Amino acid sequence: MHTIRSVTVIGAGTMGNGIAHVFAQHGFTVTLVDINAASLARALQTIEKNADRQLNKGTITPEIKAQLFRQLSTSTNLPEAVQNADLVIEAATENKAVKLDIFRQLDDAAPSTAILATNTSSISITAIASATRRPGKVIGMHFMNPVPVMRLVEIINGYSTEKEVTEQIVKLSEALDKTPCIVNDYPGFIANRILMPMLNEAIYSLYEGVAGVTGIDTVMKLGMAHPMGPLQLADFIGLDVCLSILRVLHEGFGNPKYAPCPLLVNMVAAGKLGAKTGEGFYIYSKDSRSPAPSPSFAG
Ligand code: NAI
Secondary structure (H helix, E strand, O other): OOOOOEEEEEOOOHHHHHHHHHHHHOOOEEEEEOOOHHHHHHHHHHHHHHHHHHHHHOOOOHHHHHHHHHHEEEEOOHHHHHOOOOEEEEOOOOOHHHHHHHHHHHHHHOOOOOEEEEOOOOOOHHHHHOOOOOHHHEEEEEEOOOOOOOOEEEEEEOOOOOHHHHHHHHHHHHHOOOEEEEEEOOOOOOHHHHHHHHHHHHHHHHHOOOOOHHHHHHHHHHHHOOOOOHHHHHHHHOHHHHHHHHHHHHHHHOOHHHOOOHHHHHHHHOOOOEHHHOEOOEEEOOOOEEEOOOOOOOO
């Protein structure tokens, strides 16, 4: 089995910067790649801010923070950045065509022994693996947001993933202080197959006027001990992301129970995508959040 020391992360957005952070913090040599140099600059700022937060909380030492930045470099040249990689983790935009293109490039440029992982939330690992000549070495490594804080890694076996590759990714996740959970490659895997219908049902409850935004979130927070209500969580994930995952579930299973609520479809069409656009089920200002008024919402 090839030891994993050098890791390349593709995509420096929300998830990519967190994944690079966690690997570098644990002593791996990490190259973070993006097509957009501005994304890389933003990612480094985010990593610095999050490392300072860890430092203030006492979860890392100043030496670990220094190591993190020593181990980390950035690049906009994908073929060069993967040529010595033992593991590549793709965390680029959730778009099948984009991912297939990246995996073709990775297959050409990365060593034949390298494991190619994807952080996709919903795209078939088997389909992504089929873009390569090494489907046995392709696997899903689904981290949760925010990556430095959340313990779970959902590991997804594609149809052809080799047993040794899964075992190695399980050990690696444990070395990152994460808890791995192995699942098979069916739409939504486990996390989103269960989470998204719950969020969709919360949106339907609002759409049908069963309760308002605050009421729905309060019932789930206080009644089910969820740290965040489902509407706030949907805003945090991004309503466009929720909609695209529901569409994968709906199409993948052909079952109407996964049909996205028309209110969600409308909000995405209106550009109300949640926290990232400043408005979703809530309106976000710098330090506060209040339920968004809308004719579609119950009082
Ligand atoms: P994001 O939109 O924040 O970042 C995506 C980054 O990929 C951007 O910086 C973009 O410039 C870059 N990119 C696009 N095409 C590229 C290419 N060809 N080569 C290199 N870089 C490229 O997206 P986010 O939220 O970080 O999501 C990334 C992946 O992680 C997606 O597959 C998503 O489904 C998954 N995911 C997202 C979670 C979340 O809460 N945001 C949670 C778990 C998984």
